[in-house]
Amino acid sequence: MTTGDTTPDRQPGHDMLLPELVAHLRENRSDLREKWAARITDAHLLSAMTNKEIFSEATSVYDNYVEVLETGNVEALQHYARDLSERIIPRGVETNEVVGIVLLLRDVLARSLFEKYRRDFPLLNRILDAYEPAANRIANTVAVSFVEERERVIRQQQDALRELSTPVLQVRERLLILPIIGILDTQRAQQLTEQLLRGIRTHRAKVVVVDITGVPEIDETVANHLVQTVDASRLMGAGVIVTGLSAEIAQTLVTIGVDLSKLSTVGDLQGGIEEAERVLGFKVIRSGDAET
Amino acid sequence: MPKPKNPAFHQPPPVSILRQGGYLIASIHTALDDTQLQRFQHDLIDQVGRYRAKGIIIDVAALDIVDSYATHTLRNLARMAGLRGASTVIVGINPDVAYAMVRLGLNLNTVHTALDLDEGLAVLNKATGDDRSRRGLTQRDQTTAR
Numbered sequence: 118m119t120t121g122d123t124t125p126d127r128q129p130g131h132d133m134l135l136p137e138l139v140a141h142l143r144e145n146r147s148d149l150r151e152k153w154a155a156r157i158t159d160a161h162l163l164s165a166m167t168n169k170e171i172f173s174e175a176t177s178v179y180d181n182y183v184e185v186l187e188t189g190n191v192e193a194l195q196h197y198a199r200d201l202s203e204r205i206i207p208r209g210v211e212t213n214e215v216v217g218i219v220l221l222l223r224d225v226l227a228r229s230l231f232e233k234y235r236r237d238f239p240l241l242n243r244i245l246d247a248y249e250p251a252a253n254r255i256a257n258t259v260a261v262s263f264v265e266e267r268e269r270v271i272r273q274q275q276d277a278l279r280e281l282s283t284p285v286l287q288v289r290e291r292l293l294i295l296p297i298i299g300i301l302d303t304q305r306a307q308q309l310t311e312q313l314l315r316g317i318r319t320h321r322a323k324v325v326v327v328d329i330t331g332v333p334e335i336d337e338t339v340a341n342h343l344v345q346t347v348d349a350s351r352l353m354g355a356g357v358i359v360t361g362l363s364a365e366i367a368q369t370l371v372t373i374g375v376d377l378s379k380l381s382t383v384g385d386l387q388g389g390i391e392e393a394e395r396v397l398g399f400k401v402i403r404s405g406d407a408e409t
Numbered sequence: 410m411p412k413p414k415n416p417a418f419h420q421p422p423p424v425s426i427l428r429q430g431g432y433l434i435a436s437i438h439t440a441l442d443d444t445q446l447q448r449f450q451h452d453l454i455d456q457v458g459r460y461r462a463k464g465i466i467i468d469v470a471a472l473d474i475v476d477s478y479a480t481h482t483l484r485n486l487a488r489m490a491g492l493r494g495a496s497t498v499i500v501g502i503n504p505d506v507a508y509a510m511v512r513l514g515l516n517l518n519t520v521h522t523a524l525d526l527d528e529g530l531a532v533l534n535k536a537t538g539d540d541r542s543r544r545g546l547t548q549r550d551q552t553t554a555r
Contacts, residue, residue: 310508311504311508314504314505314507314508317504317524318503318504318524321524321525323524323528345508345511345512346511348511348516348518349504349507349510349511350507351518351522352499352502352507352510352511352517352522353502353504353507353522353524354500354522354523354524354528354532355524379518
């Protein structure tokens with residue numbers, strides 16, 4: 118599109134053309150905005166939102182858009198895009214929709230420019246020279262902000278999940294249980310150890326029952342990690358009983374030859390708790406007939 | 410006791426050793442260098458004999474790092490104390506320290522460990538409890554012999 122003859126006076130043209138462009142967009146604000154909103158609906162984007170919501174968001178995006186064109190400062194837009202993403206991500210808006218609407222706005226505005234300057238082709242070229250880089254930068258900013266926000270949400274959820282996935286629970290005075298469910302990788306095993314050690318101190322635990330019934334498989338690294346956890350707990354004065362080793366895990370451990378002589382293991386969680394109670398000197402006695 | 414070579418020896422010692430019943434309680438207040446560790450080991454083993462201690466508690470709660478030399482010293486100390494008739498309990502290992510130690514492959518498997526001073530005393534009472542009746546007997550024997 119750019120022809121050779123526009124290049125020499127491009128730089129000075131920029132400074133004058135951009136304000137002209139902005140003035141044009143401000144003038145036709147309501148018209149262009151409506152066109153844009155209509156095209157969003159036509160393209161079935163943002164289907165999770167009502168028409169009214171689309172229109173009000175479109176207005177804010179439009180104003181922000183024009184402002185960035187004018188000032189070249191994308192920070193406010195970044196902030197707005199993050200804010201917008203925060204609002205619309207929980208409603209299931211996808212990345213392609215967000216990118217789609219920004220590109221639509223770019224098209225709508227470009228078309229209005231074509232219409233206005235169609236008589237003066239060299240001027241149109243210069244206007245587009247000024248408009249296109251700015252518009253692309255805006256599209257880029259919005260898309261990146263949206264993706265970043267999404268990633269942040271995912272990270273946050275991952276953290277929450279990780280935190281939840283390894284609860285350290287006190288079942289009796291000085292007795293903790295640590296039920297592990299799901300795949301154990303090195304990172305999770307480390308986090309688990311740290312959480313357990315802190316738990317031992319807060320609850321002043323003497324015995325910990327680590328139940329791995331919910332762990333489908335284990336490799337050598339993780340098995341060694343388990344042994345480290347037991348050692349570290351012992352350094353803090355707490356004994357560890359591992360329960361619920363599945364047949365597969367038992368076979369793997371023996372086959373790969375992990376030294377488990379330091380682990381005391383009991384078949385299932387109930388057995389582990391009973392053993393722990395014995396160590397701690399508890400005795401559970403049935404007081405009579407069961408209720409219900 | 411050897412005179413401290415450290416010119417700043419009027420400073421409070423990095424380790425205090427207290428007597429509590431038949432036990433010695435050693436609290437390490439700051440990180441010790443190798444010389445200080447050696448001196449601490451010497452002092453403690455010396456006092457085990459002097460006070461006829463039946464048990465030792467070493468409190469390391471103030472330490473942020475327990476390195477291989479410290480671990481080695483603690484292990485040796487426990488063995489030496491054992492030779493002189495005292496059981497040793499290490500107490501107050503922080504979660505971070507414990508984890509760092511096992512990751513470095515350091516272990517104190519031959520030594521008793523406990524959460525804190527209270528727990529350490531309980532461990533010692535249990536460990537020396539069996540001896541107590543015997544000790545009572547020997548004391549009586551001694552008095553009758555006199």
